[in-house]
Amino acid sequence: MGLGYLVKRLAVMVPVFLLVVTLVFFMIRFAPGGPFSGERNVSPEILRNLNAKYHLDKPLMEQYFSYLSDLSRGDLGPSFKYANRTVNQLIAESFPVSLELGAIALMWALAIGLFAGGIASMKPNSFWDYVPMSFSILGICLPTFVIGPLLVLVFAVWLEWLPVAGWNSWEDRILPSLTLGFAYAAFISRLTRGGLLEIRNQDFIRTARAKGLSETRILVVHSLRGGLLPVVSYMGPALAGIVSGALVTETIFNIPGLGRFFIQSAVNRDYTVVMGTALLYFALIFVCNFFVDVAYALLDPRVKYE
Amino acid sequence: MSRASAIQTIGIPLQPEPAPKGHSLWGDAFLRLRKNKLAVTGLLFLLVECAVFAFTPWVAPYGFETQDLSNTLAAPSALHWFGTDTLGRDLFTRVLYGGRISLLVGVLASLVSVLIGVLYGATAGFIGGKLDSLMMRVVDVLYALPFIFLVIILMVYFGRNIVLLFIALGFTQWLTMARIVRGQVISLRQKEYVDAARTMGVTQFRIVLRHLIPNSLGPVIVYLTLTVPTVVLEEAFLSFLGLGVQAPMASLGTLISGGVEVMEIAPWLLLFPAAALSLTLFSLNFLGDGLRDALDPKGAKD
Amino acid sequence: MAKTVLEVRNFQAFFHTRRGIVRAVDNVSFKVHEGETLGVVGESGSGKTVCQLSYLRLLPEPPLRIHSGEVILNGSLDLLKQAPSGMRKIRGSQVSMIFQEPMTSLNPYMTVGSQIMEPLRIHLKLSRKDAAIEAAKALDRVGIADVKAALGRYPHEFSGGMRQRVMIAMALTTKPKLLIADEPTTALDVTVQAQILDLLRSIQQETGMAIVFITHDLGVVASIAHEVVVMYAGKVMERGNAEQLFYQTQHPYTHALLQSTPRIDINQGKLPAIGGTPPDLSRLEQGCPFVGRCAHKRAICEGTFPEAKLYPAGHEAYCHLEGLPA
Numbered sequence: 051m052g053l054g055y056l057v058k059r060l061a062v063m064v065p066v067f068l069l070v071v072t073l074v075f076f077m078i079r080f081a082p083g084g085p086f087s088g089e090r091n092v093s094p095e096i097l098r099n100l101n102a103k104y105h106l107d108k109p110l111m112e113q114y115f116s117y118l119s120d121l122s123r124g125d126l127g128p129s130f131k132y133a134n135r136t137v138n139q140l141i142a143e144s145f146p147v148s149l150e151l152g153a154i155a156l157m158w159a160l161a162i163g164l165f166a167g168g169i170a171s172m173k174p175n176s177f178w179d180y181v182p183m184s185f186s187i188l189g190i191c192l193p194t195f196v197i198g199p200l201l202v203l204v205f206a207v208w209l210e211w212l213p214v215a216g217w218n219s220w221e222d223r224i225l226p227s228l229t230l231g232f233a234y235a236a237f238i239s240r241l242t243r244g245g246l247l248e249i250r251n252q253d254f255i256r257t258a259r260a261k262g263l264s265e266t267r268i269l270v271v272h273s274l275r276g277g278l279l280p281v282v283s284y285m286g287p288a289l290a291g292i293v294s295g296a297l298v299t300e301t302i303f304n305i306p307g308l309g310r311f312f313i314q315s316a317v318n319r320d321y322t323v324v325m326g327t328a329l330l331y332f333a334l335i336f337v338c339n340f341f342v343d344v345a346y347a348l349l350d351p352r353v354k355y356e
Numbered sequence: 357m358s359r360a361s362a363i364q365t366i367g368i369p370l371q372p373e374p375a376p377k378g379h380s381l382w383g384d385a386f387l388r389l390r391k392n393k394l395a396v397t398g399l400l401f402l403l404v405e406c407a408v409f410a411f412t413p414w415v416a417p418y419g420f421e422t423q424d425l426s427n428t429l430a431a432p433s434a435l436h437w438f439g440t441d442t443l444g445r446d447l448f449t450r451v452l453y454g455g456r457i458s459l460l461v462g463v464l465a466s467l468v469s470v471l472i473g474v475l476y477g478a479t480a481g482f483i484g485g486k487l488d489s490l491m492m493r494v495v496d497v498l499y500a501l502p503f504i505f506l507v508i509i510l511m512v513y514f515g516r517n518i519v520l521l522f523i524a525l526g527f528t529q530w531l532t533m534a535r536i537v538r539g540q541v542i543s544l545r546q547k548e549y550v551d552a553a554r555t556m557g558v559t560q561f562r563i564v565l566r567h568l569i570p571n572s573l574g575p576v577i578v579y580l581t582l583t584v585p586t587v588v589l590e591e592a593f594l595s596f597l598g599l600g601v602q603a604p605m606a607s608l609g610t611l612i613s614g615g616v617e618v619m620e621i622a623p624w625l626l627l628f629p630a631a632a633l634s635l636t637l638f639s640l641n642f643l644g645d646g647l648r649d650a651l652d653p654k655g656a657k658d
Numbered sequence: 659m660a661k662t663v664l665e666v667r668n669f670q671a672f673f674h675t676r677r678g679i680v681r682a683v684d685n686v687s688f689k690v691h692e693g694e695t696l697g698v699v700g701e702s703g704s705g706k707t708v709c710q711l712s713y714l715r716l717l718p719e720p721p722l723r724i725h726s727g728e729v730i731l732n733g734s735l736d737l738l739k740q741a742p743s744g745m746r747k748i749r750g751s752q753v754s755m756i757f758q759e760p761m762t763s764l765n766p767y768m769t770v771g772s773q774i775m776e777p778l779r780i781h782l783k784l785s786r787k788d789a790a791i792e793a794a795k796a797l798d799r800v801g802i803a804d805v806k807a808a809l810g811r812y813p814h815e816f817s818g819g820m821r822q823r824v825m826i827a828m829a830l831t832t833k834p835k836l837l838i839a840d841e842p843t844t845a846l847d848v849t850v851q852a853q854i855l856d857l858l859r860s861i862q863q864e865t866g867m868a869i870v871f872i873t874h875d876l877g878v879v880a881s882i883a884h885e886v887v888v889m890y891a892g893k894v895m896e897r898g899n900a901e902q903l904f905y906q907t908q909h910p911y912t913h914a915l916l917q918s919t920p921r922i923d924i925n926q927g928k929l930p931a932i933g934g935t936p937p938d939l940s941r942l943e944q945g946c947p948f949v950g951r952c953a954h955k956r957a958i959c960e961g962t963f964p965e966a967k968l969y970p971a972g973h974e975a976y977c978h979l980e981g982l983p984a
Contacts, residue, residue: 062493077513191637193589195596195609196630199616207620214620253762259716260757261777261828262750275767290502294593297504301597302616313597316512324512328505339500351812352766 055353059343063336070332074325075117126326137326141308145330147217148307151230151299152292154223158231159238159288164281166235167242171277172269174247182239189236194295198229198302215304226303230295234288241284246277275349282346286339293331385574388650395646398639405636409456418446420453421604429622439624441614447625450611451632458607459636461522462588466580468526469587473533474576480534481541492538495531503528504590508599516602525590529583536579540572574651582644585637592633608633660691662733663836663868669727669738671712674720678940683709684892686727690836690885693862695869697883697900699876699915703936705892706872710838713737714753715745732835751781754829758841760821764813770797771809774828781832796827800857819850823857830861840872855882876919880904888912891937891947893963898973908967908975908982911948946978954983 120127126137166182173179189197202225206214216222249255250273258268293309300310308327315323347353389395408415417437424444432439438447480491507524514520594600595609603610608629615626667687673680683705690696700706711717713729714737729737731752737745749755754777757763765773774796775789784792790809797805800823813821822842829837839858843851859882862869871882879886879900886903888896888911896909907913914932934951945960946952952959958978966974967981 058493059497062490062497066494066497077509187638191585191641192634193592193637195593195612195616196634199612199619199626200630203619203623203626207623253757253759254765256716257755257757257763257825258765260714260749260755262746262748262781263776264746267780272765272768276765286500290500294502294504298593298596312508313599316508316599319512321512324509328509331505332501335500335502336497350767352814 055347056340056343059340063340067332067336071118071121071329072114074329075114077321077325121329126329127322129320129323132320137322140311140323141327141330144306144308144311147305148296148300148309151223151227151305151307152289152296154227155231155292155295155299156234156288158228159234162231162235163238164242164278167239167244168246170239170243171246171250174243179243183243186236186239189233190240192233193298194229194233195298195302197232198226198299201225201229202302215302217303217305217307222303226299226305229302230292230299233295234291237284237288238281241280242278245280246273249273249277279346279350282342282349285345286335286342289338290335293335385647385650389646392646392649394642395650398642398646401635401639402643405455405459405639408452409459412452412456416446416449416452418449420449421445422449429618429625431622432624438628439622441622441625442618447611447628450606451608451629454606454608454611454629455632455636457601457605458588458591458609458633459584461518461525461591461601461607462584465522465525465587465591466529466583468523469529469583470533470576470580472526473530474537476530477534477537477539478541481538481545484542484545488538492535495534499531504593507590507594511594511599516599518601518605521591521594521600522587525587528590529586533576533579533583536575537572540575544571578644578648578651581640581647585640585644588633588640589637660693662689663692663731664690664870665728665730665733666709666713667728667730669709669713669729670725671708671722671727672725673722675940680939681892681942682722682939683712686889686892686894688885688887688894688897690868690870692835692868693866694884695858695862695871695882697879697886698870698872698889699874699879699886700889701874701936703891703939704889706889707840708892709889710755710840710870710872714749714755714838715740715742716749716755747781750777750834751832752834753836753838754832754834755838755840756822756825756829756842758844760818760825760842760845761813763825764821766813769810769812770816770824771811774809774824774831777828777832792831793827796831797824799830799861800824800827801853802827818846819853822846822850822854826854826857826861830865830867833865834867836868836870838870838872841874843878844873844875851878852881858882876915888915891942892939893947894976895948896973896975898969899971902969902971902973906969906973908969908973909977910952910954910979910982912975913982914951914953946976954979 124138126141129135129137129140132140166186170179170182202214205212205225212225213219213222217226246269255268255272258272263272296307296309297313298309299305300307301313304310312324312327315327422445424440424446426444427436427440428442428444430436430440430444436446436448438451440446441450476491476495480488507521507528510520510524591600591607592609592612595607596613598613600609601607611629612626612633615622615629619626666689669683669686670681671683673682686705686709688696688698698706698709708717712722712724724738727738731737731748735748737748740748764770771790771793774793775784775786778784778789778792779786793809794805797808802808802820802823808816813824816824825842837858842858843854846854855878858869861867869882871878873879883900885899886897887894888903888909890911896903896907896912898906903912904916907916917930918932920926920929932951937947937950943949943960945958945962946955946964949955949959956978962978964976964978966976967979968974969981
């Protein structure tokens with residue numbers, strides 16, 4: 051099943067991730083303004099935690115390997131700023147919120163994108179094509195931090211249909227997830243339209259028509275699988291984008307998610323939290339990209355032979 | 357007419373057809389670009405913008421920091437075209453200065469990315485073989501990572517140095533450039549005239565260099581034009597979050613962030629910087645798309 | 659007298675474009691009988707393919723518009739009067755089509771088996787099991803080895819010639835009365851070409867299927883066609899049986915085509931070619947479209963389109979001349 055192809059991908063992913071992890075280790079170890087540097091601006095409690103965790107009296111290589119073994123168990127170390135909390139605890143509080151936000155955003159992106167792109171491909175160069183595609187340019191060019199406030203201005207401040215910020219009721223979820231997902235809806239609609247149109251222009255669709263098949267069958271059975279391949283590939287970058295876009299969205303809407311927490315930690319120079327969060331996100335993205343590769347290989351029978 | 361004599365025709369001898377008007381690749385591309393209204397509009401907007409930015413200190417009606425505490429949060433008027441902010445500073449002036457910084461960082465960072473990309477890609481292309489293959493696989497994997505995290509981390513560690521900022525931002529965009537350059541180098545190495553020139557004693561390096569630059573110029577320029585808006589966006593993103601350009605300087609991102617805080621009572625503080633940023637991004641994107649279509653007529657349209 | 663499977667009478671189909679009206683199919687008539695192959699010959703742009711695609715409703719309308727004529731299937735059904743849903747039932751069951759590029763004409767994302775089974779399940783309403791059995795039989799009939807494995811394979815796993823066989827199998831499972839073959843051998847190399855032609859011939863003998871064989875290659879026509887129609891600029895120039903066309907050519911265009919075919923059995927000297935280019939179909943003049951390139955043109959040729967000159971045994975040529983000058 052295209053095993054060779056996937057193994058080759060893994061063979062590079064793992065070392066790169068390892069490299070990133072190593073970089074992280076050294077960055078934490080040599081953080082300016084951290085306990086390991088000359089400045090002593092960390093509270094004694096935290097210092098104690100760090101010493102215990104990182105075995106600062108042991109040689110560097112031992113520290114590195116114990117860090118690696120901690121990491122393999124998912125232990126991201128203690129916080130630089132909050133004396134009694136570990137990075138894992140802090141992340142665990144906010145990650146589910148971000149997960150929910152990201153998932154709903156992705157749902158919006160797929161629902162709007164696939165639908166708009168699909169219709170545009172069925173009626174190219176018509177109203178149903180020009181209008182959604184022009185609108186999608188907005189999504190591609192405008193940054194999240196422009197779209198978000200604009201949506202808030204229109205729907206929350208002027209029309210007063212939806213709340214301005216917060217994360218309590220189900221209405222709170224609409225604007226933030228829409229803001230976050232809008233750019234990806236735009237991309238997905240273009241990719242869908244492009245992919246399906248390209249399929250429709252292929253010779254084998256003409257063959258399908260010559261066989262007397264209905265347009266519905268041609269769309270569903272013959273076009274979708276090939277036409278949606280670009281969208282499947284896009285899921286990798288889309289996820290990366292949603293993860294980084296969440297940083298801004300959570301800030302604008304005051305959502306207690308991991309993104310906002312990450313920014314706060316960055317401003318506060320809580321190194322372990324910053325690095326730990328980044329590592330988590332990177333790992334997540336790597337894993338998801340791997341699954342996207344698997345899905346692509348499953349969908350396109352020609353990939354087996356690469 | 358040698359063609360007619362070479363074949364014995366049945367029927368009327370061939371009429372000489374008028375020779376097609378020749379155009380160089382660039383001339384051709386320029387004509388195509390001219391027809392693309394969006395791209396031309398974008399280009400014009402950018403030219404005007406650059407002109408204004410070049411002369412900002414003389415064009416701006418007020419100082420960047422000049423406060424007028426009796427006139428805070430004023431709506432747009434004849435006195436203050438874009439209104440004023442919480443400290444009575446003229447927004448139009450601030451947008452001009454902010455836009456300057458945004459664009460400057462964007463361009464510089466893009467140049468950095470081109471530099472890194474060219475070095476990496478050319479090396480991979482020249483060396484070839486397993487190393488090339490490995491280098492490209494690394495690029496494939498790195499493609500997935502959101503580099504913005506890396507930039508934030510660098511900002512956290514090394515402080516908010518503006519030089520560091522655009523180097524770090526440049527680092528987020530080199531991947532595609534590396535691929536393009538490597539592709540060019542490889543295709544050039546395979547061309548027959550390389551072998552021919554080699555037998556005449558010219559070194560391979562020299563040949564590739566001579567042909568590499570003119571041939572790659574097109575894609576590099578296109579990519580550069582498309583990288584700038586991406587970087588401008590990233591910088592604005594960082595500044596919006598407070599991690600980019602630091603006070604006293606302000607970029608459009610900083611201004612937008614400030615605008616969001618008071619958008620319920622003074623929406624103009626959000627709308628004008630946002631519009632400035634958006635129009636710049638649109639123009640750059642349209643121009644870049646137009647260049648790409650103009651230089652590659654075979655490229656599929658959507 | 660064998661039954662007439664397809665009769666095309668005065669068929670006219672034009673493209674309405676911004677640059678003008680392109681008279682792609684202009685007053686074309688021909689007949690195909692049971693067990694017979696009609697070769698439709700012409701250069702690119704002659705309308706030979708557009709003609710068949712038009713009456714099968716496989717071209718988008720607009721810009722195509724069918725103006726007039728009748729296309730009668732099996733002596734009773736006028737295809738031009740059918741609604742789209744009716745045509746869908748006919749395509750793939752009574753009339754099948756195979757195309758030039760087997761590489762791209764099969765869906766790369768579906769197995770060969772599922773593609774062959776499709777017409778069986780949709781048109782003949784066979785169950786999955788029965789359809790699979792029929793599909794296997796069809797693959798066997800076209801000469802594909804290891805049929806069971808083949809059913810589960812994807813098109814890219816086959817060579818060009820095998821893919822064309824798969825296309826043929828797919829077209830024949832529903833036992834159509836008429837097969838339209840659009841240059842099926844052009845993209846294949848010569849040895850494979852011969853095999854495919856043999857296959858089509860043997861299937862035709864077995865089933866009595868009629869074939870409309872579109873090609874620009876006169877060698878292929880000689881090999882497989884019983885009747886031939888020569889088209890130029892959307893119009894019919896000459897029609898007759900193969901022997902008449904090759905040995906008693908009456909139209910200057912047909913003659914020019916024959917002359918310009920490379921031969922290995924005679925010494926041609928310099929390869930003759932027909933000077934000039936085919937006319938712009940949106941700007942056709944009143945007269946004979948070949949007048950610009952004809953070695954025998956007269957004044958009358960520019961003004962009026964010739965009526966058919968009748969020759970023995972159903973041989974016709976549309977030319978002002980009384981037979982080809984020596």
